[in-house]
Amino acid sequence: NRHSESRTATPNPKTRVCGDGIPLRSVENCREMTIFVVSNIRTMNRIVAPSMLSADFGHLERDTQMVDRSAAEWVHIDVMDGVFVPNISFGFPVLKAIRKVTAKCLDVHLMIVEPERYVARFAEAGADIVTFHYEATYDPRGCIEMIRKAGAKAGVSIKPATSVEVLRDILPLVDLVLVMSVEPGFGGQSFIPASTGKIRALRAMARELGLQTIIEVDGGISSKNIAEVVKAGANVLVAGSAVFKSEDPAAEVALLQKLGNEAAQEA
Ligand code: DX5
Ligand code: ZN
Numbered sequence: 279n280r281h282s283e284s285r286t287a288t289p290n291p292k293t294r295v296c297g298d299g300i301p302l303r304s305v306e307n308c309r310e311m312t313i314f315v316v317s318n319i320r321t322m323n324r325i326v327a328p329s330m331l332s333a334d335f336g337h338l339e340r341d342t343q344m345v346d347r348s349a350a351e352w353v354h355i356d357v358m359d360g361v362f363v364p365n366i367s368f369g370f371p372v373l374k375a376i377r378k379v380t381a382k383c384l385d386v387h388l389m390i391v392e393p394e395r396y397v398a399r400f401a402e403a404g405a406d407i408v409t410f411h412y413e414a415t416y417d418p419r420g421c422i423e424m425i426r427k428a429g430a431k432a433g434v435s436i437k438p439a440t441s442v443e444v445l446r447d448i449l450p451l452v453d454l455v456l457v458m459s460v461e462p463g464f465g466g467q468s469f470i471p472a473s474t475g476k477i478r479a480l481r482a483m484a485r486e487l488g489l490q491t492i493i494e495v496d497g498g499i500s501s502k503n504i505a506e507v508v509k510a511g512a513n514v515l516v517a518g519s520a521v522f523k524s525e526d527p528a529a530e531v532a533l534l535q536k537l538g539n540e541a542a543q544e545a
Pocket of ligand 2: 329354355356387496516
């Protein structure tokens with residue numbers, strides 16, 4: 279299909295500038311943008327990823343367009359199955375609807391058991407990054423392979439009680455690690471302070487292994503704690519309620535982006 283063809287296309291110089299903050303509006307170019315963002319993660323700005331879980335589903339197009347026009351580079355999509363977590367969110371139709379409205383990088387966070395059954399379908403439905411939970415599968419390597427084969431970037435996530443040490447063997451195989459800083463399942467919870475130490479330990483492990491793994495932090499992120507997680511080594515900051523419960527969501531994204539970049543300079 280057309281989307282997967284575009285995934286393998288050679289990035290052309292015109293599309294690559296989007297990583298410098300120039301907005302890109304074509305879904306066909308989305309893949310190239312992701313590659314650009316991922317390959318330049320160290321030198322670039324920190325990335326804010328608003329979580330659509332906190333959007334108004336009655337106005338999904340409006341809220342997606344808001345994110346699309348904002349300083350956010352990624353759109354975070356939380357998929358929950360009611361089994362891995364005690365909540366059910368949404369699946370393929372909603373992902374496809376969001377895909378139609380934005381060319382930004384779709385960052386899909388799967389909170390589902392046996393992710394190997396679905397990872398390829400999420401990539402085909404438009405995910406640029408597919409992240410599964412380490413705790414949800416017996417076959418993390420298989421999941422990573424399937425995601426790659428379907429043309430997306432592969433991420434693995436750990437819950438607050440899971441040690442970063444479990445990731446040592448698979449770290450060279452993934453593009454990204456998502457550190458949960460609340461128990462997965464719901465937006466609007468408070469950041470668990472011990473998450474900062476986990477991010478620091480993960481960054482140290484990646485450095486030790488000679489890897490430039492992208493570290494994403496998810497749960498309870500706001501203007502109050504963004505600097506500390508960036509200084510610990512986080513590159514991508516997910517924010518649900520901080521963005522969508524704000525009076526001016528786009529301004530909140532811009533503020534988080536600014537605070538994130540400032541903290542990165544100081545780190
Ligand atoms: C929770 C989700 C998060 C959530 C974040 O299970 O993975 O992405 O939407 O929401 P806030 O930023 O409100 O904690
Ligand atoms: Zn999430």
